[in-house]
Amino acid sequence: MSDSSSGPPSRPTQAALERYAELFNQSLTMRHFGASVSFPEGRKVVVSLPELRPEHRGGVGSAAAVNGGILAALFDLAIGTCGALVDPSRRCATVQLSMSFERPxxxxHIRVEAEIDSQGLTLLxxxxxxxxxxxxxCGRCQGVVRLSNLPWSSGESPAIN
Structure with a gap:
């Protein structure tokens, strides 16, 4: 896949990222999941699950380990939200994920940290x-995110409520 741009991309302000996180964290999906997203220093995405609940568990057939589907959702959330590091006013979507795990x-509580490796005009x-x-x-994930030219509509949240 070739998707290059010339010159270093500009980054959004920390205030814009914090506003994005505030709206995103208020969504029904995030509240139901019990997770939150943040953008420390505007350089990475951190997804926190501060309290693991029974419905998060069941990985490797154990009540102690987090279920793989939950981990996949957290990876998708972290990788997909990297689009906000480019431009929080634009929509984006995860188009590919590849996960591997080293241990349960x-x-x-757990946290997922994601960073952009490279980006072009429409892909990161x-x-x-x-x-x-x-x-x-415990594991890592590599992903590709499609950056849309479509902005969020007025009053619309960066997460579906």
Whole structure:
């Protein structure tokens, strides 16, 4: 896939990213899931799941490990939200994810961190890592995000309510 642009891209302000996170975190989906997104220093996406609930568990047939479907959703959320690091006023969508795991994700909370590896005019490539409650990296995900030219409509949230 070739998708290059000339010159370094400009980055959104921290205030714009914080507003995006505020709207995104208020969505029904995020509240139901129990997760939140943030943009530390405007350089990466952090998805936090501060309280693992019974419905998050069941990975590797164990009540202690996080279910793989939950981890896939968190990876999708982190990779897809990297689009906001480019321009929080534009829509974006995850088009590809590739996950691998090194160990079960256990503990009472987890976090996923994602960063952009490269970007062009319409695509960005990102890598995310999931960390358990002890801060051990348990898995990684590489993904591709399509950057749309369509802006959010007035009054519309960057997450479907």
């Amino acid at each position: 994700v256990t503990g009472d 490539f990102a890598t995310a890592r999931v960390y358990d409650a002890e801060g051990r990296m």
